[in-house]
Structures are given as C-alpha cells and as structure tokens.
Amino acid sequence: xxxAVITGLRHAGIVKVPMPEPKENWxxxxxxxxxxxxxxxAFVAGxxxxxxxxEAVGEVAAIAQPGPVKVGDRVVVQPQYPCGVCDLCVAGDYxxxxxxxxxxxxxxxxxxxxxxxxxxxxPDWLLxxxxxxxxxxxxxxALCGLGPSFxxxxxxxxxxxxxxxxTGAGAVGLGAVINAAYRGARIIVVxxxxxRAERAMALGAEVVIDPGDPDALEQLMALTGGVGxxxxxxxxxxxxxxxxxxxxxxxxxxxxxxxxxSDPVELRVSPDMIRKGLTIRGSWHYNLxxxxxxxxxxxxxxxxxxxxxxxxxxxxxxxxxxxSASHQCAKIILHPWA
Ligand SMILES: [Zn+2]
Ligand SMILES: [Zn+2]
Numbered sequence: 001x002x003x004a005v006i007t008g009l010r011h012a013g014i015v016k017v018p019m020p021e022p023k024e025n026w027x028x029x030x031x032x033x034x035x036x037x038x039x040x041x042a043f044v045a046g047x048x049x050x051x052x053x054x055e056a057v058g059e060v061a062a063i064a065q066p067g068p069v070k071v072g073d074r075v076v077v078q079p080q081y082p083c084g085v086c087d088l089c090v091a092g093d094y095x096x097x098x099x100x101x102x103x104x105x106x107x108x109x110x111x112x113x114x115x116x117x118x119x120x121x122x123p124d125w126l127l128x129x130x131x132x133x134x135x136x137x138x139x140x141x142a143l144c145g146l147g148p149s150f151x152x153x154x155x156x157x158x159x160x161x162x163x164x165x166x167t168g169a170g171a172v173g174l175g176a177v178i179n180a181a182y183r184g185a186r187i188i189v190v191x192x193x194x195x196r197a198e199r200a201m202a203l204g205a206e207v208v209i210d211p212g213d214p215d216a217l218e219q220l221m222a223l224t225g226g227v228g229x230x231x232x233x234x235x236x237x238x239x240x241x242x243x244x245x246x247x248x249x250x251x252x253x254x255x256x257x258x259x260x261x262s263d264p265v266e267l268r269v270s271p272d273m274i275r276k277g278l279t280i281r282g283s284w285h286y287n288l289x290x291x292x293x294x295x296x297x298x299x300x301x302x303x304x305x306x307x308x309x310x311x312x313x314x315x316x317x318x319x320x321x322x323x324s325a326s327h328q329c330a331k332i333i334l335h336p337w338a
Contacts, residue, residue, distance in 0.1 A: 001016070001017060001018075001019050001020075001117060001118040001119050002014050002015070002016055002017075002117070002118050002314070002315075002336065003015060003017055003050075003052075003114055003116055003117035003118065003336075004052055004116035004117070004314050004317040004334070005048075005049065005050045005052065005116075006039070006042050006043050006047065006048055006049045006052065006321070007048055008046055008048055009044075009045075009046030010043060010044060010046070010321075010322065010325075011318065012043060012317045012318045012321050013317065013318065014314065014315050014317070015050075017111050017117075018109070018111055019111075019119060020107065020109065020111045020112025020119055020120065020121045021062075021064075021107075022062050022063055022064040022121065023064050023106070023107060023121075024064055024065060025064075025065060025067050025123055025124045025125070026064070026106070026107070026121045026122065026123055026124070027060055027062070027063050027064075027067070027069060027121065027122055027123070027124045027127060028060070028061045028062040028063070028112075028119055028120075028121060029056070029058045029059065029060060029061060029075065029077055029119065029120050029121070029122055029127065030058050030059050030060075030061040030118065030119055031056045031057070031058040031077075031115065031117060031118055031119060031120055031336050032057060032058045032059065032136040032335070032336070032337065033056070033057040033058070033136040033137050033139075033140045033333050033334070033335060034053055034055065034056055034057075034115050034116055034140075034314065034333065034334040034335075034336060035055040035056075035057075035140040035141070035143055035144065035145060035331055035332075035333055036053075036055075036320060036321075036324050036331070036332040036333070036334060037053070037054065037055055037144050037171075038260075039052050039053060039116070039321065039324070040321050040324035040325040043321040043322075043324075043325060044325045050110075050114075051110055051113050051114040052114050052115070052116035053114055053115030053116040053117075054079040054080070054115055054143075054144075055077075055079065055115055055140060055143040055144055056077040056115035056120060056140075056143075057074075057075070057076050057077060057130070057136045057137075057139050057140040057143075058074075058075065058077065058120075058136070059072060059073060059074050059075065060072060060073040060075060060127065061119065063124070067124040067125075068124050068125060068127075069124050069127050069129075073127070073129065074129070074130040074132075074136070074139075075127035075128060075129060075130060076127070076128040076129075076130060076139050076140070076142045076143065076291075077115065077120065077122050077126065077127060078094070078122070078126040078127070078128060078143075078288070079095070079143065079285065080094070080095060080097065080100060080126075081100055081101040081103055081113075081122075081123070082094040082095070082097030082099075082100055082101070082123075082126075083097050083098070083099040083100065083101055084123060084125055085099075086098040086099055091287070092287040092288040092289045092290075093287055093288075094126070094288060095284050095285040095286075096284070103121075107121060116314065116317065116334065116336075117336065118314075118336045118337065128142070128288075128291045130295075131295060131299070133299070134295070134298060134299065137308060137311065137333050138298050138304060138305070138308075139295075139298065140331075140333060141175065141298055141304065141307055141308070141331065142291065142294045142295060142298065144171070144172060144175075145171055145172070145175045145307055145331050146175040146178065146179055146294055146297060146298070146307075147175075147285050147286050147294065148172055148175075148176075148235075148258040148283060148284065148285060148286075149166075149172065149173075149175050149176035149179045149180075149233060149235065149258060150175075150179050150286050150290065150293070150294050150297070151258075151283045151284070151285055151286035151287065151290070152176075152233055152256035152258050152281075152283035153176075153179050153180065153183060153231075153233070154286065154287075154290060154293075155256065155281060155283055156231045156233075156254045156256055156279075156281075158179075158180060158183050158185050158231055159183055159184065159185065160183065160184030160185060161185075161230075162180075162183075162185040162186070162230040162231050163185065163186040163187075163188065163223075163224055163229050163230050163231075164180045164185045164186065164187050164188070164229060164230065164231050164232070164233065165188050165189075165190070165220065165229035165231070165232040165233070165245060165248055165249065166180065166187060166188070166189045166190070166200075166205075166232075166233050166235060167189075167190040167191075167211070167232070167233070167234045167235060167236050167238075167241040167242075167244055167245055167259075168190070168191060168234060168235035168236025168237070168238070168241060168259055169189050169191035169193075169196040169197065169199065169200040169205075169208070169235070170196065170235065170236075170327065170330075171307070171329075171330050171331040171332075172235045172258065172259070173189070173191070173196075173200070173233075173235035173236070174196065174199055174200060174203055174307055174330050174331075175307055175331075176233050176235055176258075177189065177200050177203040177204055177205050178203055178204070178297065178301055178303060178304060178307060179297060180204070181203065181204030181301070181303070182297050182300070182301050185231075186206055187200075187204055187205045187206055188205065188206060188207055188208075188209065188220060188223060188224075188229060189205040189207070189208045189209070190208070190209045190210075190211050190216065190220075190241065190244065191208055191209075191210075191211070192210055192211055192212055193327050193328075195327070195328045195329070196327065196330070197210075199306065199309070199330055202303065202306055203303050203306060203307070204303065206223075207223060211240070211241065211244065216244070217244065217247055217248060220248045221248070224250070227250045227251075228248055228249050228250035228251075228253060229248055229249050229250065229253065230249070230250060230253050230254075231249070231253060231254045231255070231256075232245035232246075232248060232249045232253070232254075232255045232256070233245070233255075233256050233257075233258060234255075234256070234257045234258065234259050235258055235259045236259045237259030237260045237261040238259070238261070239261065239263050239264065239265040239266075241259070242257060242259075242261065242265045243265055243266055245257075246267070246272050246278065246280070249278060251276050251277055251278075252276075252277040252278070253277075253278060253279075254278070254279045254280075254281070255278060255279070255280045255281070256280075256281050256282070256283050257280075257281070257282050257283070258282075258283050258284070267280075306330070307330055307331050308330065308331045308332075308333055309329045309330035309331065309332065310323060310329055310332045310333075311332070311333045311334075311335060312332065312333075312334055312335070312338075313334070313335050313338035314334045314335060314336040314337075314338070315338075317334065320332055320334060
C-alpha cells in the first residue's frame with residue numbers, strides 16, 4: 001500500500017509499505033479521506049516522520065473475527081489505540097484511557113498505525129458508523145474538526161442564552177464556531193489571520209477581534225455590556241489567548257482549553273477562580289456516546305461544507321502540508337486513492 005511520509009525540512013512524499021493485516025478485534029480499514037491536523041508542525045520543523053496522522057474515514061476492508069462491523073461498512077475511525085476495558089474506556093471517555101495499547105507489540109509492526117495511508121488498523125469498537133447520506137469528507141469532521149469543541153461545549157452546557165468567546169480560528173476554532181452557532185449561541189472570535197477571520201464570520205461569528213489590538217479586551221467587554229463572555233474556549237494553544245479567555249469571561253462563567261499547549265499560563269487562584277467563581281477545564285475529544293449528536297450537527301448545519309477549504313490527492317501531500325503551514329486554510333482533506 002501507499003502512505004505519506006515527511007522526509008525532511010518542508011519535504012514530504014509517498015512510499016510503498018507492506019499491507020497491515022487484521023488481528024483479533026483489530027479491523028483493516030480502507031482509508032478514503034484523511035483530515036489533516038497538526039502534522040504541518042513536523043513539516044516546518046524538519047522532523048522526519050513515517051507514521052503521520054490520527055484522523056481518518058473509510059470502509060471496513062477485512063476483519064479477523066465477527067464483531068460490531070462488517071466488510072463494506074462506512075466508518076469514522078476514532079483516534080488513539082485505547083484498551084477498551086478500563087473504567088474510562090467503558091464510560092466512553094476512551095480518549096483518556098489508562099492503558100493505551102502498544103500498536104507494534106500487538107501487531108508485530110507499526111504499519112497500519114498511520115492515517116496518512118491507504119489502509120490502517122483499528123479496534124472494531126472505535127469505528128463509528130457513517131449515515132448513507134453523508135460523504136466521507138464531511139463525516140471526517142466528526143474528528144478534530146468538530147470533536148474537541150463539541151466535547152467542551154457539551155461539558156459547559158453552551159446554549160442559546162450564551163455569548164461564547166472562541167480564541168483561535170484554525171480548523172478546530174472554526175469547528176467551534178459551527179458548534180456554537182448550531183447551539184444558538186452568540187459568538188465572538190479572536191483571530192489575527194485575515195483568511196480565518198473572514199471564514200469565522202461566514203460560519204456564524206458576530207464579530208472577530210484582532211488579538212494584536214491593544215484594546216482587544218476592552219472591545220470584548222464593550223460587546224458584552226462590560227460583563228464579559230458567558231463561556232470561553234481557547235483553540236489556539238497560545239498562553240496569551242488562554243489568559244485572554246480567563247480575563248474576558250464573566251463572574252461565574254466557564255472557560256475550556258482545547259488548544260494543545262505545554263507552556264505555563266499565569267493563573268491566580270483567588271482573583272481568577274475563587275472570588276470570580278470561574279470554572280476552568282481542559283477538554284480533548286468527546287465522549288463516544290455523543291457521536292450521534294456530532295453527526296446531527298454535520299447533517300443539519302447549513303454552513304458545514306465551509307469548514308473544509310481544500311482537498312488534495314495524497315500524492316500531493318507536499319503541497320497540502322505547505323498550505324496547512326501557511327494557515328491560509330480551514331480543514332484540508334487528503335484522498336489516498338485519488
Ligand atoms: Zn482504556
Ligand atoms: Zn486532529
């Protein structure tokens with residue numbers, strides 16, 4: 001089979017590797033759409049990588065034992081290789097699994113673990129069914145496009161009474177705009193890149209504030225009657241934006257972080273949390289029980305198609321990664337068989 005690899009600084013291409021084989025409840029999936037995510041970071045850093053990607057959509061190609069899916073089923077491939085038996089997995093919060101499996105130890109090879117590939121392997125219980133009327137490309141938005149913000153908004157109870165602040169309007173932040181709009185919330189976005197600001201407006205944001213404006217916080221306060229946003233979601237992973245979320249959210253409000261970040265962010269427990277009554281949480285993906293609701297958003301949102309800005313054949317992975325690194329895009333989808 002063919003798969004895409006990063007070979008060096010801003011260089012990527014296609015290689016041929018052995019076909020993975022199904023084993024026990026691990027199913028062979030023929031990949032039809034690969035939503036691109038953060039892989040561009042390795043591309044611009046020059047970090048070579050032979051196992052790219054964690055998002056995929058496809059059809060069941062072969063199984064080793066009877067289970068919940070059959071050959072030909074169209075499926076969203078959920079991320080990671082969780083154990084399936086710990087308390088978190090059983091509860092549907094498999095993304096936080098206590099005992100993530102060792103792919104190579106279980107299969108004898110790492111082939112089949114990448115999503116930038118024509119085939120992959122996945123435990124059968126992590127293959128979520130795609131309704132007949134939904135394309136592979138749109139179904140792929142049930143991964144990082146809509147997933148992290150959906151999980152955070154579900155946890156915060158975002159609804160039509162809320163003014164929601166979204167910082168960072170990359171593909172994840174734009175997905176947050178779609179989710180917030182679907183829930184009827186008023187949406188304020190913070191984003192500096194013009195392409196993304198315009199796309200956020202098209203998807204339902206009321207206003208986009210430039211974080212480079214020295215009075216960005218004052219603008220947010222003026223838009224909320226001096227009170228602040230009810231709920232805030234950082235999708236940027238930038239400490240300054242995370243801090244902005246804390247400062248821009250009202251007393252007794254809620255803040256969620258879904259943009260990955262390992263740098264420290266300033267937090268003062270008394271003024272920021274205790275006295276203000278602020279709830280701050282981290283959120284990664286969504287509980288598997290929410291999958292039908294995400295599919296409903298994809299089926300019913302009138303603007304969902306605009307979350308995908310570009311598609312490429314996988315053999316043009318070099319151009320696709322360069323575009324992803326430019327940030328002049330929303331979600332980009334690769335097609336391994338085009
Ligand atoms: Zn587990
Ligand atoms: Zn992702």
